[in-house]
Amino acid sequence: MNIFLEILLLLLTFIYSYLEAFVKLFIPLKRKSVSGEIVLITGAGHGIxxxxxxxxxxxxxxxxxWDINKNGVDETARECRKLGAKVYAYVVDCSKREEIYATAAKVKEEVGDVNILINNAGIVFCADLLTLQDSQIQKIFEVNILAHFWTTRAFLPSMITNNHGHIVxxxxxxxxIGVPFLVDYCATKFAAFGYHKSLTAELSAIKKPGIKTTCLCPVFVNTGFVKNPSTSFLPERALKALNKFLDVKFDAKVQCIDKDK
Incomplete structure (x- = not known):
C-alpha cells in the first residue's frame, strides 16, 4: 500500500478511536455481571x-x-476472602501438562464448571539468545503458551456445552513487537497472541457466540520477575495502530530478577 494511504488510514484510525472513547464517556457500555461466575486465574500469586x-x-x-508459589497464592486467597469472596487456592506448576489436567479435574469436582478462564501465568528470562540455556527456552514455552492449550482443553468442553464462558x-x-534480549519471551507472547486470534475464529466457526475471548497486551510491569521496568514508545493504543500500519521500533528496558536466588 502507498505510504501516504497508510498514513491517512492511521490518522483515520486515531480519529475513530478517540471519537469512540469520547462517546463512551457519556454513553458507557453496560458491563455484564460476573457475580457467582467461577473464575480461574493462573499465576494468581503475585502481580497482574x-x-x-x-x-x-x-x-x-x-x-x-492457581500458582506454583504456595505462599503467594495463599496470600492472594486471604486478600480476596477479606473482600467477601469465596476462594479455592491450588498449587499448580503450569509447565506440567499432567498436573494441569489433574488439578482441572479436581476443580470440576470441588468447585464446578469454570465460566471464565484467565491464562495469566508466565515467566521471563533476560538473556541474549546464545546465553539462554536449552532448558530455559523449553520452560518458557511450556508456561507461557503450551499451558494455554492444556487449560483451555480442560475447561472449554463445558463452555461449549453451555454456550457460555470467557477465555482471557x-x-x-x-x-x-520484538525486543532484544527477550527473544524467547517475545516468541511465546507472539504465539499467545496468535493463539487468541485463532481460538476466537474457531469459536465463531463452530457457532458458539456465548463464549467470549479477550487478549491483553500490557507493557512491562512490576510482577516479581522484572524490576523498575521502563518503556519509550507511544501509548498502547497508538502503538497498536502504528504497529499495524508502519514499521515501528520498540525500545524497552527491564531488569530481571532471578527467582531461584
Missing part, C-alpha cells in the same frame, strides 16, 4: 494475577486461584 483476583473478588465472583489470554506488548 493478584490484582485481577482482587478485582473479581469485589465483583462477587467465585475464585479459583494475557499476552504482552512484546507479543506484537
Amino acid at each position: 494475577g493478584r490484582i485481577t483476583a482482587t478485582l473479581f473478588a469485589k465483583l462477587e465472583s467465585v475464585l479459583v486461584l 489470554t494475557v499476552a504482552s506488548s512484546a507479543g506484537v
Whole structure:
C-alpha cells in the first residue's frame, strides 16, 4: 500500500478511536455481571494475577486461584476472602501438562464448571539468545503458551456445552513487537497472541457466540520477575495502530530478577 494511504488510514484510525472513547464517556457500555461466575486465574500469586483476583473478588465472583508459589497464592486467597469472596487456592506448576489436567479435574469436582478462564501465568528470562540455556527456552514455552492449550482443553468442553464462558489470554506488548534480549519471551507472547486470534475464529466457526475471548497486551510491569521496568514508545493504543500500519521500533528496558536466588 502507498505510504501516504497508510498514513491517512492511521490518522483515520486515531480519529475513530478517540471519537469512540469520547462517546463512551457519556454513553458507557453496560458491563455484564460476573457475580457467582467461577473464575480461574493462573499465576494468581503475585502481580497482574493478584490484582485481577482482587478485582473479581469485589465483583462477587467465585475464585479459583492457581500458582506454583504456595505462599503467594495463599496470600492472594486471604486478600480476596477479606473482600467477601469465596476462594479455592491450588498449587499448580503450569509447565506440567499432567498436573494441569489433574488439578482441572479436581476443580470440576470441588468447585464446578469454570465460566471464565484467565491464562495469566508466565515467566521471563533476560538473556541474549546464545546465553539462554536449552532448558530455559523449553520452560518458557511450556508456561507461557503450551499451558494455554492444556487449560483451555480442560475447561472449554463445558463452555461449549453451555454456550457460555470467557477465555482471557494475557499476552504482552512484546507479543506484537520484538525486543532484544527477550527473544524467547517475545516468541511465546507472539504465539499467545496468535493463539487468541485463532481460538476466537474457531469459536465463531463452530457457532458458539456465548463464549467470549479477550487478549491483553500490557507493557512491562512490576510482577516479581522484572524490576523498575521502563518503556519509550507511544501509548498502547497508538502503538497498536502504528504497529499495524508502519514499521515501528520498540525500545524497552527491564531488569530481571532471578527467582531461584
